[in-house]
Amino acid sequence: MKINRERLEHPNPQFVRKKWWDLCxxxxxxxxxxxxxxxxxxxxxxxxxxxxxxxxxxxxxxxxxxxxxxxxxxxxxxxxxxxxxxxxxxxxxxxxxxxxxxxxxxxxxxxxxxxxxxxxxxxxxxxxxxxxxxxxxxxxxxxxxxxxxxxxxxxxxxxxxxxxxxxxxxxDVWMEEVPETYIGEFYVTPDLGHSCVEIEAYISEADKEGELTVEVRFGEELVNRVVQKVKDGKCRMVLDVSSNNPDFRVECWSPETPHLYELKLRYKDLENEDEVESYFGMRRIHAENGAIYLNNKEFYQKLVLNQGYYGDGLMTPPSVDWLVEDVEKMKAFGFNGVRMHQKIEDNRFAYLCDCCGLVMWAEMPSTYAFDRLAGERVMHEVGKLVKKHYNNPSVIVWTLFNESWGVNEILEDKRQQNFVDSLFQFVKSMDSTRLVIGNDGWEHARTDILSIHDYSYDSPYNERYGKLGGHANGVLSKTSLRKNYADGYAYQGEPVIISECGGIAFAGEVDALDSWGYGDRPKDAAEVIARFERVIKGIASFESVCGFCYTQLTDVEQEINGLLDHGHNYKFEPGKIREILDSSKKGGFKFA
Known part of the structure; x- marks a missing residue:
């Protein structure tokens, strides 16, 4: 899928009207x-x-x-x-x-x-x-x-x-012109099993009598067009998106084939007419018998952790080109996904992941205290996080907490366990199509994935995950030394992903006296690559583990664990990283 540069310039490529103005x-x-x-x-x-x-x-x-x-x-x-x-x-x-x-x-x-x-x-x-x-x-x-x-x-x-x-x-700050009554928001839910997509749209005024036209295209082909009456400010419809052009009736979205359908919504009543352009991807993500499946095929995740910091811009990229280059470099390294860490990322970054084929874990930034006020604030932003990225096919996981930050006593505290579980259920009520992690890294309460943070490099690291069994309820990570599950919770056969690993600190030629990272410092780039290979191939040897997330994409201020430096330039030859990532967990048909 090619990147539409005009759409990329819009602050929200998922929701584009023609009349808008940049106020930056x-x-x-x-x-x-x-x-x-x-x-x-x-x-x-x-x-x-x-x-x-x-x-x-x-x-x-x-x-x-x-x-x-x-x-x-x-x-x-x-x-x-x-x-x-x-x-x-x-x-x-x-x-x-x-x-x-x-x-x-x-x-x-x-x-x-x-x-x-x-x-x-x-x-x-x-x-x-x-x-x-x-x-x-x-x-x-x-x-x-x-x-x-x-x-x-x-x-x-x-x-x-x-x-x-x-x-x-x-x-970004921006302004747009809309009619008196307009399309307020809409949600796109693919149903791969029935070759259809559900559109749920909300209009700004509930008492207007109007109709909504939804048009779906793939390339030059008109796939479907449906017109339906709006009732009480809401319209819900299901569109068949199958055709004879794809090899198997539907153009599926995946890292290998990031196919996107074009979507146009038009609202019309006696006084108003509004039009919004968007897109969607047909894909299914689910967990079953300790494995994760994308489009009903077992999916091994090779993720990189991205904190979304941009040197002199802090959390704001100097230009949209930085986002483009980041996604291109992640693909060049050979990763098939990205874990956005402790930041709700830019709409345009999500659009690039949709276009280029990177799955994304979207994560709620943490508080660092637990009380009623903190809980209300987290609930408010979690709801908006889900609404923001609901229509992005690249987003496959919602992560609600990280390493017990903001729920520091979750191991024993029932109130904190209940809070994480309530957020888990809240997100499931908003989105039943994706996987949800309650507390990533350790001390899990309700979760769809047993995610573990382990920064070990030693050989026994390769042996601890060989046969999970009852060990899943204890301590597997020899760096965190934390229990996998909070008290009262136990392993239920969830897929296992080592969602933080590596973190090899290497500053290159830069003075690293005040820098920070995990483990002993390697002496040169060759040692970094060797250690990277040991970690990745070790994890890939675990039949019980269905993916990993390497820490991390870039250096960030005092932290120098990046595959890219503070300016997002390569610290290592990308081909060498890709060769290691490609050497493990490859499957599927090969065609001559």
Whole structure:
């Protein structure tokens, strides 16, 4: 599948309308050290003393802001033009603002959003005017352990594998024009067993009498077109996508054949007409008898852990080309998937995984405390995570917690076990088609996969996973030394994946005195490759294990475990990595 560059430029390639405007670039900016901005009405005509390059946070050198100290409250402002039309509405989109954002248009309050990793949208029609307008955003970020932080350090400095804080707007800001009544959201669920796809669409006004037309194409072929009445603001339909052109009736999505169907939705009533372009992939993921199956074929996962940090941009890539090159390099290394770690990734990255054939594990960033407030915040962002990536065929796993972060006492604490289980069930209620991991790495509660973190390199490492049996309920990892299951839970035959391994620290020619990584430092690149081969081939020899995730794709600040350096350049010859990955767990038919 070729990458559509025009679609890739859109902040959300899964949901494209023709009329949209990019609001990134130079904004006015101010620190609010005294937290007096609201009282002094900074949202109403005040001049801000600095400039910032959105979407880069002030802690990033690409922001253009020279910050001498941390500030928990910051303000943004910019002018934008608008052409208000009868029967049209203006929607203002923020792809991610960390953490609590309050927005004014022309001095009028229009909305507030809490949650640092997920998108939100505001209808600004009633507050905008034809001509010049002003948007002001106040952002408050306490970097509290009770809010989802992911890999941001809650201390005053970086430590171990926690990095520079992120405060403010760190993803795209954009605006689009829609009719008075429009398509609000839709969900695409492939049903490979019946060669069909379910479309569930929601319209912005529930009392409108209209109809929805859904059109599916594959290449130049019109596969199906269905027209259906909208009832109570909702429309659900099932479309047959089989045809005589594919070899076996349906074009399946997989890492080897990342086929995508084009999708167009049109809503129409007496006064309104709205059109959205999208796409979907036909694939099935499920677990059975200790194995994972993709499209009903046993699927061995060769994943790489990606933390989504981009040097001077921190969590924000300097350009979309960085995302393209990352996906191309993962494929060049020979990985068939990526585990997004402690970050909800950009829509365009997910689109690239869809196009290029990389399965993705999507993961909820962690809090680092457990109480009612932390629980509410996690629940809010988990729901938005699932909604954000539901239509991406590359996403096959939802990971809710990592290494008991935010539920540190889950081994014995029934409240924390119940919380993880409730999130597991909550996600299953939103999406019954994917696999869910409750607490990745150790001390599992409810889970579809027994995922284990093990950074060993020694030979006995190759023997511990040979025959699981009752050992699955004990300690298999000799690095974490943690029990696989929390008290009251036991192995039920789930597929086993070593979801963190390797982590070989190597800085190359760079001074590594202050750097961090796993294990003893190898003396040169050749030793890294030899150790990589020992780990990968050792894991591949376990009949009881159906995949692994290597730590990690890139170096990140003080952590130097990457196959790529801080600038996302190769540290090792990709062909050598690929040769090792290709040498193990290959199967299927071969054709001359």
């Amino acid at each position: 670039g130079t904004w006015d900016f101010a620190f609010d050290f005294e937290e007096c901005g609201i009282k002094e009405r900074w949202f109403d005509g005040r001049e801000f003393p600095e400039k910032i390059q959105v979407p880069f946070v002030y802690q990033s050198s690409l922001s253009g802001v020279a910050a001498e100290q941390d500030c928990e409250v910051v303000w943004y402002k910019r002018e934008f033009g608008a052409d208000k039309k009868d029967g049209k509405r203006l929607l203002l989109h923020f792809e991610a603002v960390d953490y609590l954002a309050t927005v004014w248009i022309n001095g009028n309050f229009v909305g507030r959003h809490e949650g640092g990793f997920v998108p939100f949208v505001l209808d600004i029609t009633e507050f905008a005017a034809t001509g010049e307008n002003t948007v002001v955003v106040r952002v408050e970020d306490r970097t509290s352990c009770r809010q989802p932080l992911g890999k941001q350090s809650w201390k005053s400095e970086n430590f171990l594998c926690w990095y520079t804080r992120t405060t403010g707007i760190w993803r």
